[in-house]
Amino acid sequence: TACSSKFVLSQMHPMWQEPLAVPGGDRQSPIDIAVRKSVFDSKLKPLITDYDPKTCQQIWNNGYSFLVEYDDTTDKSTLKGGPLEDKFRLCQFHFHWGECNSWGSEHTVDRKLFPAELHLVHWNADKYSLFEEAVVEDNGLAVLGVFLKIGKRHEGLQKLVDALPTIRHKGSVVEFTKFDPACLLPPNIDNYWTYHGSLTTPPLTESVTWIVMKQHIEVSHDQLAVFRSLLFTAAEEEVQKSMVNNFRETQPLRGRTVRSSFT
Numbered sequence: 082t083a084c085s086s087k088f089v090l091s092q093m094h095p096m097w098q099e100p101l102a103v104p105g106g107d108r109q110s111p112i113d114i115a116v117r118k119s120v121f122d123s124k125l126k127p128l129i130t131d132y133d134p135k136t137c138q139q140i141w142n143n144g145y146s147f148l149v150e151y152d153d154t155t156d157k158s159t160l161k162g163g164p165l166e167d168k169f170r171l172c173q174f175h176f177h178w179g180e181c182n183s184w185g186s187e188h189t190v191d192r193k194l195f196p197a198e199l200h201l202v203h204w205n206a207d208k209y210s211l212f213e214e215a216v217v218e219d220n221g222l223a224v225l226g227v228f229l230k231i232g233k234r235h236e237g238l239q240k241l242v243d244a245l246p247t248i249r250h251k252g253s254v255v256e257f258t259k260f261d262p263a264c265l266l267p268p269n270i271d272n273y274w275t276y277h278g279s280l281t282t283p284p285l286t287e288s289v290t291w292i293v294m295k296q297h298i299e300v301s302h303d304q305l306a307v308f309r310s311l312l313f314t315a316a317e318e319e320v321q322k323s324m325v326n327n328f329r330e331t332q333p334l335r336g337r338t339v340r341s342s343f344t
């Protein structure tokens with residue numbers, strides 16, 4: 082298969098036709114994180130996550146990925162500290178992955194590809210009152226990125242994996258409660274890279290403070306295989322398409338500096 086040949090890089094194909102012009106276009110995501118070019122910033126604080134599993138509401142297939150959505154009408158599940166000046170509310174998390182374990186992440190580290198990447202999406206609740214408002218503002222969003230590697234089974238992930246067959250098609254939603262997203266974070270969340278970027282799916286708005294974890298988490302081959310059983314297409318569509326390679330290619334740095342919280 083495309084995944085076994087040594088020219089895997091030439092086999093990669095992103096999920097959708099890229100729009101020609103994007104807003105501004107000089108702070109797009111994802112990017113390659115060139116470790117030796119990142120700048121240690123001793124003023125970066127520890128990250129503070131405070132997630133309440135009771136705010137977990139549903140899991141659904143939006144035709145790009147699957148989203149686990151949280152009640153963000155109060156300050157129950159929040160992220161602050163790190164590079165952030167304000168308090169951000171968790172609204173959803175989702176993943177990006179490949180058709181095989183050779184690729185799938187959005188960010189790369191010294192051009193290294195991971196099989197998948199988790200994104201926890203938060204919006205600035207000190208400055209705005211809705212995600213929809215925040216998503217078009219420079220300091221509106223904070224997305225926490227975590228790389229996934231193939232290894233031992235992730236016990237916390239299994240509840241989510243078990244729900245995926247019930248949302249195979251685009252548009253399907255099921256109730257999903259009492260899930261603590263903190264279980265998906267690596268042991269040490271104080272080692273991260275941070276830079277200003279964008280959403281990686283349309284509308285690609287340049288409103289994201291990215292916080293990418295240095296430490297990855299491990300999931301089993303079989304768990305990631307279930308992600309690939311999802312479909313981009315709705316039940317009534319003639320041709321069903323597997324939900325794989327739902328990542329965007331890395332974008333030009335355009336002079337941006339990536340800061341690190343560690344030396």
Ligand SMILES: Cc1cc(=S)c(O)co1
Binds near residue numbers: 200202224280281282
């Ligand atoms: C809001 C949002 C953020 C990311 S990173 C994504 O992939 C889709 O939607």
Ligand SMILES: [Zn+2]
Binds near residue numbers: 176177
């Ligand atoms: Zn994403």
